[in-house]
Structure formats: C-alpha cells, structure tokens
Amino acid sequence: MRLARIATDSGPRPVCLRDGRWHEVADPFADILTFTGPAHDVDGARLLAPSEPRVLLGMAHNGAPGDRDLPLQAFMKSARTVIGPEHPIVVDQRLGKVVVEGELAVVIRRTCRNLRPEDVPSAILGYAIGNDVTAVEQIALDDKLTQAKHGDGFTPLGPWIETDLDPGDVPIAVRVNGVTVAEASTEQLAWNVSEQLVHLTRYLTLGPGDVVLTGCPFTSGPVEPGDRAEITLDGIGTLSNPVRAL
Amino acid sequence: MRLARIATDSGPRPVCLRDGRWHEVADPFADILTFTGPAHDVDGARLLAPSEPRVLLGMAHNGAPGDRDLPLQAFMKSARTVIGPEHPIVVDQRLGKVVVEGELAVVIRRTCRNLRPEDVPSAILGYAIGNDVTAVEQIALDDKLTQAKHGDGFTPLGPWIETDLDPGDVPIAVRVNGVTVAEASTEQLAWNVSEQLVHLTRYLTLGPGDVVLTGCPFTSGPVEPGDRAEITLDGIGTLSNPVRAL
16 A cells, blocks of 8 residues: 655645545554545645654664674654655755665554564554665764754655565665666665664654664765755655755 | 643643733744633643654753863754653663753744854744753663663653743752752853854754753753652753653
C-alpha cells in the first residue's frame, strides 16, 4: 500500500493510492484506513513530505565494512529540515562542501519503547526514501553534527510511504543532474532496520510519524546550487529535489 | 508578562496571566495578544510545558571556566522529551547515573535564520526554566548524546514563560528533595543568549516555540527514582518534577 501527503486547497491531506488515484484518509496510522471521500488524480497532485516527524534520527557510520565492529550510534536531526519532493535543498556555500546521502527511511507507526525484535514489524508504518543532506566539512568542526546536518531542506523525504517492502536488500541509486554517482543496497548496512529500532528504543521513545534514516552505504555524492539530486529505491520510487543557494 | 499552557476540559490552551488569573489567548506568538474569553483560577490550574518545540537544542560545555576558549557547540534533543511541571522524569537505571541540570531556556518567537545580534531580542518570546536531564555515564559511550539525553521526561520545561527578563544574570538554584545541591547564575555562561542564537541560526532555522537550553554553569545534581528535583530561576519561578523508575 502506498501512503502520501498532498497539498489541497483545503490544506495538507493524508492520502492512500487506490485504483490509480490518491484517496483521502482520516488517519494513516490507523489499523484499518477510513476513506473520507475526496480523491485526487495522481497527475498534478502536489506531494508533500509523507510524514511530519516529531523525532527524526539518522544512523551514524552504518554502511562501510567494519562498521558492524563499532557500536550502533544515532544522531538527531531537526524536524524543520524535512521537505517533500521537488522542494529545494538550500546550500550555504560558506559551510563548505555539501553531499546528498540516499537512504532507506523508516516511518514509525505507534508509540514504542524498549522494542523486542519480534515487536519491530508492528511498530513500522512503512518505508520512504530519505536524503540525509550533510555539510561534510562541518563534521570535523562539530562532532555533535549540529552544524553539518540541519540546513534548510537538508532532509528530503518521500515521495510516499510504501507499507509492503522487505527492507533487507533494497537497491539504492543516487543521481546528480541525471548522472549516477552511487549505487548500493540496504544489504550493505552494518546494522539492519530491526537492530536499529531495538537499539534506539532502549534510549528513547519513538512515536507515530517519527523517521529513522537508516544509514548511507556509500550512497552519497556532492551537490552544488543549480544541481538536481535524485534518489531511487527499488520498490518505492524516486525522490527528486533541486539544490539552490541560501 | 507571563505566558503558560494549561490543560482544560476542552484540551490544552495557551494562557496569559492578567489580574491574577490565567486568561486564554488565541496565539501566544502574536505581536498583540487576543484574549478569547475564558479565564482560569491560578489555584488548581494544571500547567503543561509552556511551549511545544519542534526543535529543542542544548548548549554543550557552556558553563565552566575555559569554555569560552572552546567553539560554541550545541546538540539536538528529542521534542518528545519535553514535559511540564509535576510530570515525572523517568530514569532507566540500566543506563547508570542520571543528573538534573538547571538552565535558562529561551523560547523562540518567530522563524529566524542568520540572526544578527541586533535582531536577537525580537526573535525571543521569553524565558522559561529548563531541566536538561542527562544519563551522564552514556556520554562516554556515545558522543552524539543520543543515549544520554533523550529519556522520557528528560526535558522538564516551565512552569511558564516570562517575557520580561534580562537573561544576563539570572540566579539558578537546584534542589533535590528540598536540599540545595547547586547555585550559580547565567552570568557564568561562557557564551550568552545573544551569542548562542547568532551561532545557531548560522546553521539552522529556528521557529515559533522552539527552545534553546542555554547551558549548565555547574547547576546539576544526581537524582534517583523517588526523588523530587526543583529548579528555581529568580524572576521566573520554580520548576518541580518527581523522578520515577522506568
């Protein structure tokens, strides 16, 4: 099933794809969706970020060989960095080089704490494409990543949430201006989605709509103002965003 | 002026203290408050956290001598950690020692980016008491502070927002079970409020209701389940929270 959020003349609405159209639903987190009536053509629908997380987390060092020898580690991202498809990633060139990072994004379904592995599937609403944009030269200046990770539009999310996806081996491709700059798979993640959520919920509570960016298995590439970044995850789709200067 | 949020039978409401009662207002961030009619006695009013930040930041190493020789540094906290007065700080004893940290909390009034010093006063709605609870033994295990800072109830905030306060020299007292365990002043902060907001908004956008915990000038003390932590800031009031086990 495919869930999204679209802009309508009455404001943002959660929607579900059915019979080729986006149908408005009451609550995308409900066990059984209630369709409220209005439907929208896919062509011309203005997609927003499919979730508005209160808590947005990214996994650190989770994609290189040897990363499994390191402890799991996560960092918080500002919820204000989340944007939808086609919204601009805003680059402040004073902060140095900026890269896009194509990642599988987990969208949480319900309040969860101290998850056991067997409880993880029911805690997940679905998966979207996440782009963990990073001003990489700031990492050495600030190990808390506050300077590197929170620029405007630094977390493109979308284009929708796919609820039926096996997260274990999802091919990821990153294109800049139409040129493929990186290809990999979630199979290369050092710690998988289940292990990540068990780890995170040992330390904090996640809730409906929260998002975990699961890590970057070398799926990154540099961008500059004027570029277009596209992340494709097989089984979900393509998330495309322009890059502009601050 | 004193702004708060209270629980009513119709749900949470923003309120302003006038003539000794809490009067409901339409929008606490408006330039001129609109009073919507209902008022509530101060006695018996159930105070909530006075703001629901989308972005919650804490300042690292900002209270010890020599901290001004280090670069300004901030960390994100989960917005889900915010609680109001009398709500419990929940301690997971598996994570080791937990401390409360009494701090001046800045509440942001409007969307701001790249603030100049002269723009800072108009960007601030007011000041509350913040308690930056920390599982200190986790810091050595996770320099991103995700394991240390995000427990349930780890950011008591309140009891209200005081809009008329000079943040430069606010005495802070921390009491645990009625015993004073720390006293200091915001004068001891290495980097002041204006410098903090200029720094932060170089890297990220803040918006209405966002909160910055301005740093802990040794205003901390250990707590255990069963304790009560009280933070007093002169000119604001006292924020009191019980501590319980997970």
